Amino acid sequence: MVTRFLSEVPVDIDRDTARLRAAEELAGQPYQAAKPSWLSQAFDWVLEKLFGVLETIDSAVPGGIFAVVLLVVVLIVVIVVIRLKSGPLATSVKSGRAVFAGQRKASGEHRKAAEEAASRGDFDDAVRERFRALVRSLEERALLDEKSGRTADEAAIEAGRLLPDVAAPLRAGARSFDDVHYGGIPATPAGYRSLSELDERCRRARPVALAAG
Numbered sequence: 205m206v207t208r209f210l211s212e213v214p215v216d217i218d219r220d221t222a223r224l225r226a227a228e229e230l231a232g233q234p235y236q237a238a239k240p241s242w243l244s245q246a247f248d249w250v251l252e253k254l255f256g257v258l259e260t261i262d263s264a265v266p267g268g269i270f271a272v273v274l275l276v277v278v279l280i281v282v283i284v285v286i287r288l289k290s291g292p293l294a295t296s297v298k299s300g301r302a303v304f305a306g307q308r309k310a311s312g313e314h315r316k317a318a319e320e321a322a323s324r325g326d327f328d329d330a331v332r333e334r335f336r337a338l339v340r341s342l343e344e345r346a347l348l349d350e351k352s353g354r355t356a357d358e359a360a361i362e363a364g365r366l367l368p369d370v371a372a373p374l375r376a377g378a379r380s381f382d383d384v385h386y387g388g389i390p391a392t393p394a395g396y397r398s399l400s401e402l403d404e405r406c407r408r409a410r411p412v413a414l415a416a417g
Contacts, residue, residue: 301386302353303339311341315403318396327391328384331399335381338403339363347411356381366411373402 318333339359342348347366348359356378364371377399383389 301355301382303336303356303359303381304352304354308340308343308350309336311337311344314340318400322393322396327393327396330396331380331384331391334396334399334403335377338377338399338406341403341407363406367406367409368412370402370405370409373405377402 314333314337318330318337321327321329321333335356339348339354339356342359342363343350348354348362357375360371360374360378364374367374380391380395380399384391384395
C-alpha cells in the first residue's frame with residue numbers, strides 16, 4: 205500500500221531536465237516521420253518570399269500585378285521582334301530568301317536557261333532564271349556588288365537608287381521572283397514577258413551617277 209502511494213506521488217523536475225525530455229520525445233521516430241522534408245521547407249520559403257514580393261508590387265505599382273505582367277509580355281515581344289530583325293534568326297531568314305542559292309553563273313547563262321524553260325512551258329523556272337540574269341547583269345556592270353545572301357528586295361532597292369527610271373518595276377520584279385520562288389505562286393507567261401522586258405530595260409538604262417558625270 206505504501207509502495208503504491210509513493211509511485212503515485214508527482215515528481216517535480218527542473219526546467220533543463222524538462223527541455224531535455226521534450227527534445228528526446230520530439231526526436232522519436234513518430235515525430236521525425238511527420239516532419240516536412242528539407243525540399244518542402246525550401247519550397248514553402250520560396251513561396252513565402254514570392255508572395256511577399258508580389259504583395260509589395262501590387263501595393264507600389266499602379267495597376268498592380270496585371271500591369272507588371274503586361275509590361276513583361278510587351279518586353280518579351282519587343283525582344284523577339286529585335287531578334288527577328290537583327291539577330292541570328294534574321295540572318296537565317298534572310299539567307300533563306302537569297303536570289304542566288306549556289307555559285308553564280310554569267311548573266312547570259314541565266315538568260316539562256318530562262319528562255320529554255322519558257323519554251324518548254326516551265327514559267328516558274330523561267331521567272332527565277334530571268335530575275336537572276338537581271339541581277340547578275342547589274343553585278344557585271346558594277347552597279348551591284350557581288351554580295352552573298354542578297355535578297356530580291358535588296359537587289360531591287362540598291363539598283364533602284366542608280367536606275368531611278370526602273371526603280372518601281374525592279375521592286376515589282378523582286379516581288380514576282382519571291383512569289384514564285386518562295387511563295388509557291390505559279391508564274392504566268394505574262395509575268396515572264398514583263399520580267400524579260402524589265403531585264404532589257406535595265407541593260408539599256410544608264411545609272412544616274414554616270415549620267416551626271
